[in-house]
Amino acid sequence: MEQGPLIYEGKAKKVYGTSSPEHVIVEYKDDATAFNGQKRGVITGKGVVNNRMSNLFFRLLEAHGIETHFVEELSERRTLVRKVEIVPVEVVVRNLAAGSMAKRLGIPEGTPLGRPIVEFYYKNDELGDPLVSEEHVEALGWASRGEIDTIRRTALRVNQVLSEFLAAQNVRLVDFKLEFGRAPGGRLLLADEISPDTCRFWDLATGEKLDKDRFRRDLGGVEQAYEEMMRRVEGGLRR
Numbered sequence: 008m009e010q011g012p013l014i015y016e017g018k019a020k021k022v023y024g025t026s027s028p029e030h031v032i033v034e035y036k037d038d039a040t041a042f043n044g045q046k047r048g049v050i051t052g053k054g055v056v057n058n059r060m061s062n063l064f065f066r067l068l069e070a071h072g073i074e075t076h077f078v079e080e081l082s083e084r085r086t087l088v089r090k091v092e093i094v095p096v097e098v099v100v101r102n103l104a105a106g107s108m109a110k111r112l113g114i115p116e117g118t119p120l121g122r123p124i125v126e127f128y129y130k131n132d133e134l135g136d137p138l139v140s141e142e143h144v145e146a147l148g149w150a151s152r153g154e155i156d157t158i159r160r161t162a163l164r165v166n167q168v169l170s171e172f173l174a175a176q177n178v179r180l181v182d183f184k185l186e187f188g189r190a191p192g193g194r195l196l197l198a199d200e201i202s203p204d205t206c207r208f209w210d211l212a213t214g215e216k217l218d219k220d221r222f223r224r225d226l227g228g229v230e231q232a233y234e235e236m237m238r239r240v241e242g243g244l245r246r
């Protein structure tokens with residue numbers, strides 16, 4: 008499929024049109040931002056890891072009956088995906104309190120939760136992606152009641168599949184963010200990416216952080232953490 012013009016450039020990815028109206032090409036960059044763009048940098052090789060890891064996870068999820076936008080990996084950094092209309096809500100699933108939840112509630116990072124929780128954030132850079140309730144999402148028309156139910160169910164299922172897969176690689180899936188999109192006809196697909204940029208991965212034995220928190224918090228060893236996660240995910244899929 009022919010790569011067409013650039014149609015969107017975000018913080019970590021570019022999106023190009025194709026000769027098909029139903030497909031776009033996503034290109035992953037090495038640019039990294041945190042705290043809503045206030046901190047900027049480059050993580051060398053990140054785009055390659057995030058492209059490959061997202062695609063491996065999407066394939067794993069498809070094998071478990073979860074529909075995603077993934078079509079075909081085209082190169083180290085580029086993937087053909089189904090074109091969707093993104094639901095303007097970031098869906099976060101948490102297994103342990105960390106990050107913004109730990110801060111907001113004044114509880115230590117790593118505090119266990121009685122069950123996985125699903126949160127919704129309104130996708131709006133100017134507002135810093137505020138936390139909203141399901142009722143906001145429904146009342147403001149960002150998603151219908153039925154779509155919200157599907158999103159919740161799918162997000163928890165993704166959590167189950169990925170947590171189990173990662174635990175076998177000695178990784179604790181602490182939390183992660185998903186985005187959903189509507190394909191033509193309205194079918195909801197899992198979209199965007201699933202990578203060390205969008206997940207918290209802690210080594211199961213040592214608690215070492217293997218994700219973007221190393222960049223956000225200036226912990227060093229950022230590239231090495233991304234590479235280590237890639238190695239573990241590929242190792243798990245070779246079994």
Ligand code: C5P
Pocket residue numbers: 097099105106107108136182183184204205206207219
């Ligand atoms: O910052 P917070 O604790 O709310 O993040 C929860 C999870 O969602 C983390 O894994 C983080 O990497 C991810 N996230 C994201 N994009 C955002 C906000 C959070 O990928 N804009």
